[in-house]
Amino acid sequence: MTQLSYQDLEALYGPLVSKYDGERNFVSFTAVGELPRDLKIKNKDTVWLAGGTPYESMFPVQEVDLKIRENPGSLDDTTPLSNKCSTTKVQMYEPQGSAKACLSTAFQYHDAKGLPELLNLTKQIISRMNKPQYENWDTVVTPGSSDSLSKICQTLLDSDSVILVEEFTYPNIVHWAKFAHSEVVRIKLNVTADRKLQGIDVEALRDLLANWVEYHPGKPKPKCMYTIATGHNPTGLTQSTESRQAIYEICCEHNIIIIEDDPYGYLNMTPYDQANPMKNPYIEESYGVEHYCKKILSPSYMSMDTEGRVLRCETFSKVAAPGLRLAFVAGNQFLISKLLKMHYFTTRGTSGASQAIVTNMLVDMGEQYQAQHPHEKAPLIDGWVNWCMKVAAEYTHRRNYMFMYMYEQNVFKKNLVSFIEPSCGMFVTLVINFKPEWNISETKRIMDYLYCCLTEEGCSAVLGYKMVVDRDYSMERANFLRFTFAKARDPNVFKIGAERINAAVERLFEEYNVNEQFTLGPKGII
Amino acid sequence: MTQLSYQDLEALYGPLVSKYDGERNFVSFTAVGELPRDLKIKNKDTVWLAGGTPYESMFPVQEVDLKIRENPGSLDDTTPLSNKCSTTKVQMYEPQGSAKACLSTAFQYHDAKGLPELLNLTKQIISRMNKPQYENWDTVVTPGSSDSLSKICQTLLDSDSVILVEEFTYPNIVHWAKFAHSEVVRIKLNVTADRKLQGIDVEALRDLLANWVEYHPGKPKPKCMYTIATGHNPTGLTQSTESRQAIYEICCEHNIIIIEDDPYGYLNMTPYDQANPMKNPYIEESYGVEHYCKKILSPSYMSMDTEGRVLRCETFSKVAAPGLRLAFVAGNQFLISKLLKMHYFTTRGTSGASQAIVTNMLVDMGEQYQAQHPHEKAPLIDGWVNWCMKVAAEYTHRRNYMFMYMYEQNVFKKNLVSFIEPSCGMFVTLVINFKPEWNISETKRIMDYLYCCLTEEGCSAVLGYKMVVDRDYSMERANFLRFTFAKARDPNVFKIGAERINAAVERLFEEYNVNEQFTLGPKGII
Structure with a gap:
């Protein structure tokens, strides 16, 4: 595990942030400078008459009860509503130390970074399935991956910047990059059934960067690369582990940040068998969570990251529901702090309703899973991993x-x-x-x-x-x-x-x- | 009622949008150009195999049930949870034509402008309490007023622009304006107990704009003015109707857009009576919704707007709950379409959870109010107005x-x-x-x-x-x-x-x- 201090990260990635970053200093009007050191606080139970925050008893909603499916709907069952549901509650209050979110905080003004309970779960998700090879990584909750990516673009890019993008891609990235006034340069993609070769053409990328000045005279070297490496949109390609490692090393050599957009990464499918079309080993071989994590999921760029070079965009859109507008970014502490700053200038955080719904659903799923698998000593997050696996099976x-x-x-x-x-x-x-x-x-x-x-x-x-x-x-x-x-x-x-x-x-x-x-x-x- | 076509509005306000507006053309990759006219569609029940939208039976949440307080909590009742609650449901499906939102659309990808059911309610809110004096106004849902204001700044302002701001203000507006690279110029405020004089100093504003070149040589004329005219933050001042009318006319003369930030506008208080401190005419005189709308609320800039000059920022933060991150902007169709465009480059819409919760709560409040007041022929929105009035009473x-x-x-x-x-x-x-x-x-x-x-x-x-x-x-x-x-x-x-x-x-x-x-x-x- 590499040790990288905040200062190390700043030295490495500071030069890659937008020229406007220095202008984006957000100071809250409730913050005060350094108080005199000899101040003697008589009453520590400060009476709070500063901030314009309503008291929670004035919130019209007192409790949110959710009916949660035990299993994702199946294509064979045309009844869109399941009979098998459990109930998850978001209550006004939770006892201290609870893993669940409560309305008195989720429906109040809260930290733009995300509810602490959800931030905790996002870290568990990363640790369980895509843990980086360095310390000092962090996460920030966002109102959807569109927002994550728009903010990443605005954090890194400006009119003096170039971003690399796969030649076939989710085209909104081109819009976001241009919104940040930057230039987009395409990377060659091998659109082939050969799973060793598919995805970014490694040698073409190596050549492009080694001979940048010849290929793109007068253009600045790229700061970052946007890739959908697993279940690529639109092609469905997945970059092999070997070629991913090679690409990672090329990016290290040229100090390029990898923006790993991974909305589909949990939807792994077993190979299709023409002789037995309905074959589904998820069901027939009763895959477990451990097998899914270790054998089924494709290793991500983040999981091979030793330098804090990867910004990983995850979303709850594909495995829970897109309308929640709930996502998060994982990356090194320095870059995550820059992304968080963007929240203050724009959305100021993410719906507490979406956050609390997902948080408490994940906690309940986790507790149910642990109760059903008493001998596994499963971490809490395995309940959610189990849901993801069921969605992949479907x-x-x-x-x-x-x-x-x-x-x-x-x-x-x-x-x-x-x-x-x-x-x-x-x-x-x-x-x-x-x-x-x-x-x-x-x-x-x-x-x-x-x-x-x-x-x-x-x-x-x-x-x-x-x-x-x-x-x-x-x-x-x-x-x-x-x-x-x-x-x-x-x-x-x-x-x-x-x-x-x-x-x-x-x-x-x-x-x-x-x-x-x-x-x-x-x-x-x- | 003034008739203003989209073209009229574009002619008037087009020159006031950011120089970057032309670069911000978002075209969805699922959009196609004009198909051949002689195309003959055989099967009109198109099989949808284009967009990456999960089927709703895979959403883990099947239903959301909300416990809604009958009345906001009172300061005298230290029990934070009420016994008197009703239940509001957000179900997977609603019958066609229902005023309520349902999960199959709210939790799905949906129009960035907002759920149709909520957009409908926002228009009812404006029509009931702040109806403009022209047609062709519209609304757009946003993830909170911070987001509204940041997007308004980015829509209108750039490094060639000036925005007027009250000298004392909610300072985040200064951050948002600077984030758009624009310059902020302060307007003199009368911080006085005299209710005829308090707020923006009308003569100072008139003088500033009439002699702009002398006061600010070399600076472009301001495009817009940000004001919190009702229950001003931080001072609590409210601009009188007469001075508001004068300011509106000055802004017409100088073609300045009025950004009316009105988070507190529904929290009107009756005058304080030192002889009878606990006097509360809301309770003692049983104010009704009609009285509240017509006699208690301060007329807004929007309600006197004949030219589509006002962008009114409303939020559910102060009267419902801030953590919902749910707000909307009302204004002329041209400017609202520009704001909507900003959604595509950033957040891509607002939490469907927050939208559905508020939509269905408002509909249920409305139906209950109508049932309790059968002789009033009250519009549906009066249930929500009644809640706002109760919050104002508290x-x-x-x-x-x-x-x-x-x-x-x-x-x-x-x-x-x-x-x-x-x-x-x-x-x-x-x-x-x-x-x-x-x-x-x-x-x-x-x-x-x-x-x-x-x-x-x-x-x-x-x-x-x-x-x-x-x-x-x-x-x-x-x-x-x-x-x-x-x-x-x-x-x-x-x-x-x-x-x-x-x-x-x-x-x-x-x-x-x-x-x-x-x-x-x-x-x-x-």
């Missing part, structure tokens, strides 16, 4: 249904399309295997034609080229669609979807450039 | 207790101090009537000496000079402390507080410059 199940129906289709049998099967997440890449006579310079028009066919057939998808940093650079490799198996009420949705995709792809191959059925301009969709 | 009660104990003290009888009694809000200004021999150039040191005495005696307060824009300009008028009667468990808190304040002030007058009891430097607290 995603595996959804993936199975979608893949089964898809592989039954003619277009797969005829090899007109192929899947890049994901090992994690909620997305799958459907590659269109272009006819030899199709010109790849027409990729946009070909994919637009397919999109129009899909729309006519009644199925939605995301065009790969919509999720690029630089169309000129990536368009010829953008011969794919992003599909998701996240949201469906029952398996039939995937069956109908597969049939419609099949019909649309067949039409593309029959009609494109031969007998087009609607008027598409030479550049595709306007 | 603040009147708290004010009564604090004032009763304070006016009993020697320092009041000897006229060493005086109150500027507020008509609204949670703050009161305690003016220190300096000895004739004290030099006002020593104001800071005198107030610091008092602050140290207060600390020794065991009472917290906020120093007036901590809440200024420009110490050089305002220090000589900063001979006051801000106290609040917002937070106390029982009346005894105010009694002890008053005694300690008395002791501290007596010591100031006995010890200052004569026999100082601790070592305070020549400039006061470091």
Whole structure:
């Protein structure tokens, strides 16, 4: 375990924060300078007549009771509400030392960093599944990963900065980076089914940084790199552990902060078995929490971080609920303190309702898990890990249904399309295997034609080229669609979807450039 | 009612938005350009395989049940939990057309503008109590007024901009304005008990703007003015309707946007009666909702706005609970659309938990109120207005207790101090009537000496000079402390507080410059 003091971290990463950081000094008006040393406080039970905080008996809400599912809903059970629920309470008060949040603090003004009880749980989550290789790391609660990433961009970047981004990516990062007036440079991605090679092209990255001045004359060297390394959006790729280690070392060499956005990291799926489509080892082999943590989850950049170089963005959106707008960032103490400062200039913290709901749900899940597994000496957080594992099992199940129906289709049998099967997440890449006579310079028009066919057939998808940093650079490799198996009420949705995709792809191959059925301009969709 | 089209509003206020606005174009990757017109959609029941949204049966929370107090807690009842509660539910589903929010949408990704059900209620709140004099106004939900104000600053201001701010103010506005790289210019405030004169000095404002070039040579003319016109923080002042109208007209003349921050506007208090300290007409005369709306509330800038010039910041912090981080902004459609855009670059909306809790609580309060007042034909929102009125009644009660104990003290009888009694809000200004021999150039040191005495005696307060824009300009008028009667468990808190304040002030007058009891430097607290 590396020892890094706050001063060490400041020396290493101070040069990478925005030039505006120095202007962002927030001093509360209730703070006072140093009081005279010879002050003699007579009454230590200070009467608080300073801050404009309402007394909690004036809060209209006195208690929040939550019905919590024992298991995530299954695709096979079309009843959207479960009969098997337990109750979690958020009460007005909790006894001192309780792991739970209470309304008198959660509904009051509270520390922008997060409720102490939730901060405690976020540290347990990191320690259990993604523990860094150094001390002096910390966490800060945020109102969603969009907020985390926007604030990270504003903390690090300005008009003198460059951020590296995977060529295919969640495009909002480009918006946030530009909102901070910075420049985005794309990194080459290997969009391939080969799990050793998929993700960031290590040699291309090494070359880019070693020869930065030649590739990008006049541009400052990049300060940070944004990556979705596990269950990548949009491609579903997962960077291998070996290549991740190599990328980490390259970033150390060039003093680049790694922004690890990992919303899907807990949704690991076992390999799909065409011979046995419904195979789900989570269920059949009754995977336990320990197996899930040690054998199933992909090691993150954070878990290999010895230098405090990784800012890890986690969210409760995919494993609990997106509308909670609840997330957190883990990283070194220096950078987390800078992120916290951004809260003071903007949101001033995160909904106490969302925080208390999640906190108390996690504590109750933990206590139930410990009671059910008395011999494991399981840490409290294992209740939540167990929930995450069940959600991963359900995603595996959804993936199975979608893949089964898809592989039954003619277009797969005829090899007109192929899947890049994901090992994690909620997305799958459907590659269109272009006819030899199709010109790849027409990729946009070909994919637009397919999109129009899909729309006519009644199925939605995301065009790969919509999720690029630089169309000129990536368009010829953008011969794919992003599909998701996240949201469906029952398996039939995937069956109908597969049939419609099949019909649309067949039409593309029959009609494109031969007998087009609607008027598409030479550049595709306007 | 003035008719103003979006184009009219854009023409009037477009020139006042930040120079960065043009760069802030957020396009979702799921949006597509114009599809071919001759597209023939075969299946209109589109299978949704595009967006990464979990299906709601995987949300762990299935239902949220809230215990809602019938009445806000009273200072006389030291039991913090009420026996009289009703239950409000947030269920997974609501029937179509319901006024309530449900978890399947509130806990899902949802429109950054706010849940439709809550947006509907915010419009009812504005229409009932602060309806503008023009059409085409709108609202946007935010995660707290800090967020609203930070986003308003970033929407309007940049390094080429000036914002006007009252010389004494909630100092975070200075931080937010500086975060947007803009310059803050203070406006003179009359800190006086005279209710016709108190608040912004109208003639000083008129003079400042008419002779801007002389007063601030080289500076751009201000784009906007931030004001807390009702129950001002820190002074408790309320701008009279007449002076408000004059200020509004000055702002029209100079095309200045009025940012009306009104967290305390519903906490109106009846005048304090020294002969009958516990007098509370809210209770004794059983004020009704109609009386409260028409006779008690101070008319806001928004309610006199004919041109879409006012951005009104409301919050649920003071009348519900601050930890919800739930607020909204009302204003003209053009500016609200610009604010909404800021959500996409940062928080991407507000906690669905907070939104659903408040929405359903307000709907239930409304339905109960309507059932209890069958002959009033009351609008749904009157249940919430009734709650606000009850909270105002309780603040009147708290004010009564604090004032009763304070006016009993020697320092009041000897006229060493005086109150500027507020008509609204949670703050009161305690003016220190300096000895004739004290030099006002020593104001800071005198107030610091008092602050140290207060600390020794065991009472917290906020120093007036901590809440200024420009110490050089305002220090000589900063001979006051801000106290609040917002937070106390029982009346005894105010009694002890008053005694300690008395002791501290007596010591100031006995010890200052004569026999100082601790070592305070020549400039006061470091």
